[in-house]
Amino acid sequence: MSRDGSRPGRGGRGSGDAVPCTPAPLTDAQGRTIAYLRLALTDRCNFRCGYCSPAEHEAPGHLLGRAEVVRLAGIFGALGVRRIRLTGGEPTLRSDLVALVRELHATPGISEVALTTNGHRLAELAGPLRAAGLESLNVSVDTLDPERLHLISGRSASLPEVLAGLDAAADAGFPHLKVNTVVLGGVNDDELARIVRHAWDRGASPRFIELMPFGGGVPVPTADVKRRLAEQGLRLVPDGKRGWGPAHYLREEGSDPPRHVGFIGAMTENFCEGCNRARVAADGGFQACLGGDVRTNLRDLLRAGATDAEVEAEVRRALGLKGARHRMDEAGGPLVLLPMMGIGG
Numbered sequence: 283m284s285r286d287g288s289r290p291g292r293g294g295r296g297s298g299d300a301v302p303c304t305p306a307p308l309t310d311a312q313g314r315t316i317a318y319l320r321l322a323l324t325d326r327c328n329f330r331c332g333y334c335s336p337a338e339h340e341a342p343g344h345l346l347g348r349a350e351v352v353r354l355a356g357i358f359g360a361l362g363v364r365r366i367r368l369t370g371g372e373p374t375l376r377s378d379l380v381a382l383v384r385e386l387h388a389t390p391g392i393s394e395v396a397l398t399t400n401g402h403r404l405a406e407l408a409g410p411l412r413a414a415g416l417e418s419l420n421v422s423v424d425t426l427d428p429e430r431l432h433l434i435s436g437r438s439a440s441l442p443e444v445l446a447g448l449d450a451a452a453d454a455g456f457p458h459l460k461v462n463t464v465v466l467g468g469v470n471d472d473e474l475a476r477i478v479r480h481a482w483d484r485g486a487s488p489r490f491i492e493l494m495p496f497g498g499g500v501p502v503p504t505a506d507v508k509r510r511l512a513e514q515g516l517r518l519v520p521d522g523k524r525g526w527g528p529a530h531y532l533r534e535e536g537s538d539p540p541r542h543v544g545f546i547g548a549m550t551e552n553f554c555e556g557c558n559r560a561r562v563a564a565d566g567g568f569q570a571c572l573g574g575d576v577r578t579n580l581r582d583l584l585r586a587g588a589t590d591a592e593v594e595a596e597v598r599r600a601l602g603l604k605g606a607r608h609r610m611d612e613a614g615g616p617l618v619l620l621p622m623m624g625i626g627g
């Protein structure tokens with residue numbers, strides 16, 4: 283919505299206006315354009331993975347309601363945000379998820395609605411989510427071994443359901459389907475090539491994420507992940523493919539069509555220079571950076587009756603304080619404001 287409550291134009295002139303009415307795109311203190319919003323729909327999760335670290339759950343009334351999410355999407359869409367990724371917590375625990383995706387898909391300015399999930403409810407939800415307009419789906423699969431998944435998730439997760447969810451996602455025909463794996467030293471680093479092949483066989487693009495310091499676990503640097511993939515028989519060569527985010531990609535040698543593996547080296551390969559994103563946490567906190575200290579609560583603003591222009595001003599103020607890089611690798615301990623489950627990974 284625009285500040286008077288009407289739908290914004292897409293960059294043209296309003297009827298009779300002498301000047302363009304498009305607001306300036308969102309930029310942060312470093313001049314980076316913000317076109318990508320990650321929005322945590324809940325801080326609850328049915329899995330208990332140690333590295334994600336359990337959040338103090340917000341009572342449901344403190345989470346953003348559906349109308350609030352849609353209003354925020356409209357405000358951000360009018361300011362140049364083109365892509366929204368729904369995350370959490372586990373976003374499929376929200377009973378209004380499919381309806382929300384449908385509304386976000388119809389929001390002016392938003393060209394892509396994406397979702398990150400543990401896959402547990404995908405067998406039933408993949409088809410309805412695709413039909414509602416979801417374009418991009420990331421499924422988290424850290425292991426293909428049921429016992430290891432029990433170990434990683436404190437016995438809360440069940441592998442057959444996750445894999446059935448991934449199969450349903452493959453059948454639903456998402457334009458972008460990815461498998462996200464956090465590499466945990468001594469836990470899953472001996473099965474990385476197997477995970478890659480499992481993803482490729484389902485038309486999904488696998489990506490390996492370096493462990494960030496939100497909970498327990500032994501990080502494996504991206505350079506070592508690449509070495510282990512080679513030891514496990516994968517021949518990967520450089521490739522220029524880039525996505526919306528910080529992943530860089532290698533390609534399987536000789537593959538045609540090309541099969542890629544993505545790497546997100548948040549700790550050893552800092553990519554903050556190209557940051558294009560901001561986050562809204564489950565409690566409505568606008569967080570300029572996943573590992574930074576600039577935070578302001580948009581839910582409270584909305585509930586206090588703020589206009590769209592006031593929300594926009596607060597977002598611009600927070601982005602104006604965003605640092606040049608995250609502070610998760612700071613000497614003396616990482617700066618982490620909330621568990622990953624609350625901010626949304």
Ligand code: SAM
Pocket residue numbers: 327333334369370371372373398399400420421422462463464491492493494495496497622623626627
């Ligand atoms: N519940 C959903 C899921 O499992 O995908 C969405 C939320 S989860 C926080 C999003 C992503 O963040 C997952 O791929 C998860 O593996 C990743 N993640 C969580 N904690 C992490 C950490 N400490 N370091 C790196 N990635 C992490």
